Every structure is written in structure tokens, then in C-alpha cells.
Amino acid sequence: MAGAMAPGAIAASPPASTLRVFAAASLSDAFGEIAQSFERSHAGTRVQLNLAGSQQLASQIEQGATADVFASADERWMDDVRAQQLLAGPDTVFALSRLVAIVPRTNPARISRLQDLGKRGVKLVLGARTVPVGQYSRIVLANLSKLPDFDSDYARRALANLVSEEDNVKAVVAKVQLGEADAGMVYQSDVTSAVARYVRVFEIPAAANVLARYPMAIVSGTRSPDAARDFVALTLSPAGQEILKRHGFIPVPHPAP
Amino acid sequence: MLELQVRFQLAEFPLEARLAVPIGVTMLVGESGSGKTTLLRLTAGILRPDSGRITLGGRVLFDRDAGVCEPPRARGVGYVSQDDTLFPHLSVRENVAFGLHAAHRPAAEVRDRAQRTLERFGLLPLAERRPRQLSGGQQQRVALARAVVLDPEVLLLDEPLSALDLATRRALRGELRRQLESLPCATLFVTHHPGDALAFGDRIAVMERGRITQSGARDEFLRHPGSAYVAEFLGVNLVAGVVAGRAPDGLALVTVGDRTLAVPDLERDGPVRMLIHPREVVLSRQPPVGSARNVLRGVVEEVLAEPPGVENVRVILAGRPALAALVTRQSAERLGLKPGIEAYASFKASAILVLPN
Amino acid sequence: MKPRATPTPASGGPATLFFLALAATTALVALLALPFIGLLARVTPAGILVHLAQPQVLVALRLSLFTTLASTATVIVLGTPTAYLLVTREFPGKRLLEVLLQLPMVLPPTVAGFALLMAFGRAGFAGRALDVLGISLPFTTLGVVVAQVFMAAPFYIAPARAGLGSIDRRYLEAADTLGAGEAFRFFRVMLPIALPALLSGVAMSAARALGEFGATITFAGNFPGTTQTMPLAVYMAMQSDLDTAVVLSVLLLLMSFGLLLGLRSAPAGWLGIQARAGTPGSLSAR
Numbered sequence: 051m052a053g054a055m056a057p058g059a060i061a062a063s064p065p066a067s068t069l070r071v072f073a074a075a076s077l078s079d080a081f082g083e084i085a086q087s088f089e090r091s092h093a094g095t096r097v098q099l100n101l102a103g104s105q106q107l108a109s110q111i112e113q114g115a116t117a118d119v120f121a122s123a124d125e126r127w128m129d130d131v132r133a134q135q136l137l138a139g140p141d142t143v144f145a146l147s148r149l150v151a152i153v154p155r156t157n158p159a160r161i162s163r164l165q166d167l168g169k170r171g172v173k174l175v176l177g178a179r180t181v182p183v184g185q186y187s188r189i190v191l192a193n194l195s196k197l198p199d200f201d202s203d204y205a206r207r208a209l210a211n212l213v214s215e216e217d218n219v220k221a222v223v224a225k226v227q228l229g230e231a232d233a234g235m236v237y238q239s240d241v242t243s244a245v246a247r248y249v250r251v252f253e254i255p256a257a258a259n260v261l262a263r264y265p266m267a268i269v270s271g272t273r274s275p276d277a278a279r280d281f282v283a284l285t286l287s288p289a290g291q292e293i294l295k296r297h298g299f300i301p302v303p304h305p306a307p
Numbered sequence: 308m309l310e311l312q313v314r315f316q317l318a319e320f321p322l323e324a325r326l327a328v329p330i331g332v333t334m335l336v337g338e339s340g341s342g343k344t345t346l347l348r349l350t351a352g353i354l355r356p357d358s359g360r361i362t363l364g365g366r367v368l369f370d371r372d373a374g375v376c377e378p379p380r381a382r383g384v385g386y387v388s389q390d391d392t393l394f395p396h397l398s399v400r401e402n403v404a405f406g407l408h409a410a411h412r413p414a415a416e417v418r419d420r421a422q423r424t425l426e427r428f429g430l431l432p433l434a435e436r437r438p439r440q441l442s443g444g445q446q447q448r449v450a451l452a453r454a455v456v457l458d459p460e461v462l463l464l465d466e467p468l469s470a471l472d473l474a475t476r477r478a479l480r481g482e483l484r485r486q487l488e489s490l491p492c493a494t495l496f497v498t499h500h501p502g503d504a505l506a507f508g509d510r511i512a513v514m515e516r517g518r519i520t521q522s523g524a525r526d527e528f529l530r531h532p533g534s535a536y537v538a539e540f541l542g543v544n545l546v547a548g549v550v551a552g553r554a555p556d557g558l559a560l561v562t563v564g565d566r567t568l569a570v571p572d573l574e575r576d577g578p579v580r581m582l583i584h585p586r587e588v589v590l591s592r593q594p595p596v597g598s599a600r601n602v603l604r605g606v607v608e609e610v611l612a613e614p615p616g617v618e619n620v621r622v623i624l625a626g627r628p629a630l631a632a633l634v635t636r637q638s639a640e641r642l643g644l645k646p647g648i649e650a651y652a653s654f655k656a657s658a659i660l661v662l663p664n
Numbered sequence: 665m666k667p668r669a670t671p672t673p674a675s676g677g678p679a680t681l682f683f684l685a686l687a688a689t690t691a692l693v694a695l696l697a698l699p700f701i702g703l704l705a706r707v708t709p710a711g712i713l714v715h716l717a718q719p720q721v722l723v724a725l726r727l728s729l730f731t732t733l734a735s736t737a738t739v740i741v742l743g744t745p746t747a748y749l750l751v752t753r754e755f756p757g758k759r760l761l762e763v764l765l766q767l768p769m770v771l772p773p774t775v776a777g778f779a780l781l782m783a784f785g786r787a788g789f790a791g792r793a794l795d796v797l798g799i800s801l802p803f804t805t806l807g808v809v810v811a812q813v814f815m816a817a818p819f820y821i822a823p824a825r826a827g828l829g830s831i832d833r834r835y836l837e838a839a840d841t842l843g844a845g846e847a848f849r850f851f852r853v854m855l856p857i858a859l860p861a862l863l864s865g866v867a868m869s870a871a872r873a874l875g876e877f878g879a880t881i882t883f884a885g886n887f888p889g890t891t892q893t894m895p896l897a898v899y900m901a902m903q904s905d906l907d908t909a910v911v912l913s914v915l916l917l918l919m920s921f922g923l924l925l926g927l928r929s930a931p932a933g934w935l936g937i938q939a940r941a942g943t944p945g946s947l948s949a950r
Contacts, residue, residue, distance in 0.1 A: 103903065105903040105904055106902075106903040108903075109902060109903045109904065109906075113906075156787075158786065173803060175885070178886070178900060180900070180903055180904040212887065213803035213885060213887055213890075214803055214885030214886050214887050214891065215886050215887055215888075215892075215900075216886065217886070217899070217900060217903065225885075228781060228785060228787065229785070229786055229787040230781060230785050230786055230787070230802050230803075351837075351841050352840070352841075353837050353840065353841070378840070379837070379840035379841045380840055380841070380842075380843045380844060380845060382841075384841060385841065386837075386838070386841040388834060388837075388838070390834065392832075392834045392835055392837070392838040394835065394838075394839075394853060394857075395857065396856040396857060405839075405842055405844075405852075406842035406843050406844075408848075408852070409839075409842055409843045409844040409845065409848050409849075409852075410843050453842065454841075454842070457842065457843065
């Protein structure tokens with residue numbers, strides 16, 4: 051678990067320092083592993099992960115929360131923080147992702163294909179407009195409407211089925227997993243082995259799908275610039291990229307450390 | 308006619324009472340803690356007896372063996388308790404009308420009966436006030452009116468005057484007596500105040516440690532108090548002495564304190580208790596010359612106005628034992644009886660009532 | 665003359681206790697007041713009006729008013745008889761019922777929301793029964809009301825019970841001997857006398873329902889106009905539009921303040937009630 055001292059590091063003499071990483075909710079599993087790896091190689095440093103919707107993290111940073119690293123699920127919120135001049139340097143895209151549609155395994159609304167999301171009475175749950183996944187979902191729906199297999203008012207009909215707007219992607223996953231929602235749109239990385247037991251996945255055609263870009267930057271005023279730099283480097287390293295890939299993300303073609 | 312025969316376990320002793328209350332006022336007297344209030348609450352249905360039977364007229368209110376226990380609201384019993392239980396959120400008029408509304412009487416009837424009762428108890432000027440704006444005496448009148456307006460068959464009054472100061476109590480007594488006398492119901496009036504008992508009450512019942520030890524007409528009580536408690540309660544002289552010898556004419560000579568009394572109708576020897584009614588004691592400033600066999604000398608200790616009326620005064624003669632005498636106020640003034648004055652008390656031997664052992 | 669609530673000690677003696685108490689009170693007042701002051705300092709009346717005009721704000725306001733009204737009415741209708749039964753009857757399992765009725769007060773709201781989902785969600789055992797009747801709770805305004813009732817009911821039942829239970833037993837005995845049936849006695853004697861306590865309970869319960877967040881967002885969801893009450897709107901706005909969040913927060917603050925102030929003091933005053941309460945002879949002293 052991130053935040054715990056790795057065994058063997060107890061004997062380290064320098065006082066423990068904390069690296070505060072604000073990461074989008076969809077990164078919870080992947081960054082959990084990266085953080086553990088980081089702590090193993092940086093004895094004496096604890097990584098504290100703050101996971102939430104990217105919009106909420108940006109808001110917290112702008113309100114003065116102490117953060118060292120910010121990893122967002124879209125560039126919009128990274129730019130928002132940059133506009134407040136709260137970043138110490140340029141941001142780097144460290145991972146990519148795509149969306150998928152999920153329905154509960156019990157499939158109460160009898161959804162057999164993506165078009166069914168526009169059927170009347172389907173209970174659709176998406177992220178709120180301000181949440182990256184919510185914004186991406188709406189773009190995907192609009193894109194699907196333009197495909198020949200979909201009606202031109204597909205997006206409108208699907209959005210009319212919206213019953214709840216969650217403030218982070220994991221809440222969308224939960225609603226579908228619990229069987230309360232008939233369908234939802236999440237990142238492919240969110241369909242972990244644990245989740246997969248309870249949901250069915252519908253792939254979104256590449257022509258309509260978005261490529262979510264995950265940027266990462268060091269927050270200005272950080273007390274641990276070296277550790278922050280190392281963390282970013284670790285994420286961009288082959289090892290870090292391998293972890294991200296295992297958790298369903300698409301590694302960045304030529305990661306710039 | 309209310310007939311009670313109940314048993315109820317109190318903290319220190321069982322209450323086992325048997326009492327018949329006819330139309331009219333029956334005083335229930337006894338010391339605090341003797342169970343008087345409990346008896347009223349059992350009659351009203353607020354408490355449930357362990358066993359026994361309560362009947363009112365022909366109706367059975369409680370019968371343990373038959374499994375009957377009427378709730379308070381079905382008993383037709385009016386209950387006025389010691390402390391103020393007037394509904395604080397209602398005016399005097401609304402308080403009085405409460406029971407009529409509870410019985411769902413038609414509005415015109417409620418208005419009418421409430422108005423008449425308010426009038427009868429002199430409460431019209433206070434009709435729209437709230438209880439907290441009334442004096443203690445006024446509150447008690449309202450509480451009584453509230454119960455009486457329902458024409459109960461039985462009226463239970465639990466020391467209605469006890470919470471009032473002496474002056475108010477005296478003033479209210481007369482009025483209350485007039486009101487009660489004109490009611491067609493059986494009234495059971497609990498008091499621990501002797502003055503109340505003597506002022507009202509065609510009948511008196513005495514409760515001691517949960518039992519009715521004596522009951523009957525008031526005059527009987529005054530003539531033959533059945534116990535020391537009753538005697539003291541009624542203000543009758545109760546003296547205890549020992550037979551010391553016989554006089555030549557057959558009367559017994561009984562030593563009481565430092566006096567000797569000549570007592571008739573006393574065959575036995577040993578300790579004896581006797582009663583002398585204060586009315587029989589004649590006072591004089593000079594040693595009396597007359598036929599009275601018993602003459603005692605003493606110093607006047609107190610002169611008290613005697614309730615209920617104030618024509619009589621009670622003169623306490625200090626000594627062992629102290630003696631109380633009842634004389635008219637004029638006589639007391641004429642004789643100049645004041646505390647500190649020496650006086651003589653005399654009474655016939657026949658005025659002494661020997662109490663059975 | 666109204667008697668003083670508690671006697672103050674006669675003059676003389678060290679004032680240490682008073683000053684200690686004063687210091688503690690000041691600290692507490694500061695802790696409670698500063699956040700409110702901080703909030704109020706960020707808005708101007710003009711600013712409030714501007715943001716009030718936003719449809720998002722108006723929609724949330726209307727939804728909050730409607731759901732709070734509905735849930736409070738439900739709580740009163742269901743909670744008053746419950747309090748009455750608890751006060752006047754003994755029955756097996758009473759202790760368990762009392763604990764159950766207090767549970768939502770101590771439960772984290774999100775846990776409560778999750779529990780509501782388990783029972784009344786589509787897959788929940790009660791939810792399936794409701795489904796047959798055509799009633800669905802998650803993602804509906806009705807679900808919001810249910811969540812509010814769940815969380816707010818204890819805040820009414822506890823003071824209602826205390827109020828009804830502290831009525832001097834002697835008033836009730838008087839009502840009984842005057843021939844009042846149980847219903848008459850309740851509506852004409854108990855309710856009026858206990859009214860201040862009941863109103864206080866209504867205020868607490870309504871304020872709790874108004875501010876309900878965790879159970880609502882977990883059980884009912886978050887959708888403007890249907891389930892996004894003011895607290896949810898504040899939460900969402902805080903993540904992107906701070907000014908709107910502040911306005912909504914100030915509105916919530918003022919509404920809660922008004923609720924507590926209004927329902928606690930005024931009615932008792934103009935009803936002129938000064939009944940004895942909490943005396944040894946009262947019902948609750950069983």
C-alpha cells in the first residue's frame with residue numbers, strides 16, 4: 051500500500067519525508083504499484099496518494115493544498131492549474147487511455163450493442179461534465195452519432211437517459227458494478243479483474259473513441275523537488291510504463307523523461 | 308354510594324381499606340404517609356389495587372376476581388389533587404370546559420354548562436385568564452369547577468386547601484363548604500388538618516397505616532374518639548395515668564403527671580388512658596367552688612382562636628399534663644385570660660371518658 | 665416571576681471557574697463562528713443575486729426546498745406516533761427499537777447511503793419488491809426524500825420523545841379523570857404542552873435533511889433537477905466554479921440558521937406555554 055514503509059527501510063537514518071502525489075481516480079491501481087516501487091528505491095520517502103476526479107484535484111491545488119506532483123486524466127485541468135501559475139515546469143504526457151462502455155453482468159436493460167444506450171428507459175451513468183471521463187464520454191457519444199451504424203440523434207437520446215453524474219470515474223464503475231445503473235462509460239483501465247467479474251464490456255469503435263491523454267507535472271512550491279522529479283522519471287521509465295500497461299493503460303510511444 | 312374494599316402494597320406497609328362513602332361530605336383524615344392519597348388514586352383509577360372491589364352505585368369500577376378494571380375516564384369520578392394541574396395552555400374557561408369537550412358534548416351544551424359553573428364558583432371575571440395568572444386559591448377553585456361541571460357521582464378532593472397559606476385557607480373553607488353542601492354527589496375529602504375535618508364533613512373516616520381505623524358521624528367522633536391519634540387530631544384532651552387508689556365514694560384516683568384525678572367507671576387497676584373534652588373544662592381566675600370533683604391549677608400558656616368559627620378560643624393550661632379548654636371569646640376576655648395568667652380548670656368526674664385498653 | 669433555571673452561587677469565592685468557562689466558550693465560539701464569517705465575507709448581496717439567477721443554482725434551491733419539505737413532513741407524520749408509543753408503552757424489543765432509531769445519527773452518511781442501496785437499490789431485496797409496484801428509488805427525487813428521512817428522522821424522534829416524556833404525569837392523570845380518551849388527551853394536552861420540544865425537533869430534523877449529502881449522493885445519485893440538492897450542487901461547484909459554490913453555501917447557511925432560529929423560539933412565546941417539565945412526576949421518570 052502506498053504510504054507504508056517498505057520492510058528493510060526501517061533502519062534508514064534520514065528522517066522520513068513525504069511525497070504528495072495528486073492523481074486522477076482512474077490511476078489508483080497503477081499508481082499504487084508505482085508508488086510502492088518508488089518507496090522501495092527511495093528509502094525514507096513515503097508516497098501519499100490523493101486520488102479523486104482531476105477537476106477536484108485541480109481545485110484543491112488552486113485552493114492551496116500541499117502537493118508535489120499532479121497527474122491529471124486530461125489536459126484541460128492541467129492547463130487550468132498552469133493558468134494559475136502553480137506548476138514548477140512543463141507537463142509531460144505519461145499515459146494514454148481509451149473509453150469503454152460497461153453494463154452490469156445481469157444486464158437489466160438487455161443491452162446487446164452500443165446503439166442500445168439510446169433506447170428509452172436505459173439508466174445511463176456518466177462522469178459529470180467537469181470530470182475528464184465525463185467530458186470524454188460526451189465526445190464519444192457525439193462521435194458515435196456520426197458513424198453510419200448510429201442514428202444522428204443517438205447522442206441526444208443517450209444523454210436523455212442520463213440519471214446521474216458522478217464526480218469521479220470510480221463512482222461510475224461502482225454504480226454499474228452494483229447493478230444500479232444500466233450502463234456507464236469508463237476508461238478501459240478501470241475494468242480490472244475484480245470489476246470484470248460483475249460487468250460486461252462493450253468496445254467503442256476506434257473511429258469514435260477518444261484517446262485520453264494523461265499529463266503529469268511537478269507542482270510549484272514543492273518541498274521535495276528531487277523526489278518529485280524522480281517520481282515523474284519512474285513513471286516515464288520502461289518499468290513505470292510496463293506497470294501502466296499492465297493496468298490497462300496505453301504506454302506513451304517515446305516517453306520524454 | 309361509593310364502596311371501597313381494596314388492598315395495595317405500599318413501600319412500608321400494605322394498604323387494606325374498607326370504606327363506604329354516602330352522598331355528602333366524608334372527611335378522610337390521617338397522618339402524612341398513611342395512604343390517604345393512595346386510596347383516592349385507587350378510587351380514581353390512576354392506580355390499580357392488588358385485590359378487592361370498588362363499586363359506585365350499582366356499577367362495578369374494579370373487581371379483581373371478576374377481572375374488571377375501568378379506566379379513569381370511564382369511572383365518572385371527579386378528582387382534584389393537591390397541586391395545581393390546570394392545563395397551562397388553556398384559559399380558565401377552556402379548563403372548565405375540558406371534560407365536556409372530552410365527552411364530545413354539543414357546543415351549545417358545553418358553552419352553557421361551563422358558563423353556569425364559572426358563575427357558580429365566581430370565576431367569570433377570570434374566565435379568559437391563563438392559570439399562571441391566578442393566585443393559589445383561584446387555581447383551586449378552577450380545579451374544583453373543572454371537576455364539578457361534569458356532575459360526577461363521586462368527588463375526590465386530595466387536600467385541596469393544603470397548598471394555600473393559612474389566611475387563604477380559612478377564607479376558602481367557608482366558601483368551599485357551601486359549594487360542597489349543595490352538590491348531589493358523594494365527596495371524599497382528604498386532609499391532615501384538623502380544622503378542615505371539623506369544618507366540613509358530616510362524616511369522618513380515619514386512616515392509620517393503610518387501614519381505616521374509625522369512621523362515622525362527626526359528632527360521634529367528637530364524643531368518642533377511638534384512638535390517641537384521633538383524639539389529638541380533634542384537639543381533645545388525652546391523658547394517660549395510673550390508678551393510685553380509690554376514693555370513699557367509689558371513684559378511682561388516678562395519678563396523671565403531678566396531678567390526681569377522680570375518675571368514675573373505672574374498675575381495673577394499672578395504667579389507664581382518659582379523654583376530657585375541652586368543652587367540659589371550666590376556667591376561672593379564682594379557685595372554683597362548685598360540684599366539680601376535679602380542679603387543677605395552672606398558668607395559661609396559649610390562647611388560640613378556634614376554627615371553624617371564631618366565637619371560641621382554646622386556652623392551653625400549662626402543666627403536666629397540659630389541658631385545653633374551650634371557652635367563648637367573651638368569657639376569655641371577661642376573665643382576662645392571657646398567657647402568663649394563673650387560672651383554675653375544673654371539670655366533673657363524669658366528663659372524663661375512660662378509653663378501653 | 666419566572667424562576668431562574670439554575671441558581672448562581674452567592675457572591676464571594678474565586679472567579680476561577682467562571683473565567684475558565686469563559687475561555688472555553690470563547691474557543692468554541694471562535695471555532696464555530698470563524699468558518700461562517702469566512703464564508704459570508706466572500707459574498708456581497710449583489711453577488712448573491714447574480715448567482716441566484718443561474719439556472720443551476722435555482723434548480724438546486726427548488727429541489728432542496730421541495731425534498732426537505734417532503735422529508736420533514738414524512739418525519740413528523742411517522743415520527744410523532746413513534747415517539748408517542750415509546751413514551752406510553754412498554755413492549756418486548758423496545759430497547760432494540762430505540763437503538764435502531766438512533767442509528768442513523770451515528771452512521772457515516774455514505775455508509776447509510778450504501779446500506780440504502782443494498783436494501784432499496786434495484787438489486788436489493790426490498791428494491792425488487794418496490795420494482796414490482798413500479799416504484800424505483802435510486803436516481804429519483806423520491807430516493808432523495810427517502811435518504812433524507814433516513815438520516816433526519818432520529819433528529820426529530822429524540823427531542824419529540826423527550827418532550828412528550830417530560831410532561832408532568834399529573835396533567836395526564838387530570839386529563840384521564842376528566843374523561844379524556846387517549847386521542848383527545850394526545851391532541852389537546854400532550855401536543856400543546858410538548859410543542860416547543862417538538863418544534864425544536866422539527867427544526868433539527870429539517871436542517872439535517874437540508875444539509876444531507878453522503879447518503880443522497882450514494883443512494884439517489886447526482887443529477888441536476890432530479891437529485892442534485894444544494895449540498896450536492898455545492899460539492900460539484902466547488903470543483904470547478906468556486907463563486908457559485910460560495911453562493912450556494914451561503915444560501916444553505918442562511919436557510920439552516922433561519923430554520924433553527926425560527927422554529928425554536930417564536931411559537932412557544934406566542935402560545936404562552938409555561939408548563940412544568942422534567943419534574944419527578946413526569947412520564948419519563950419511570
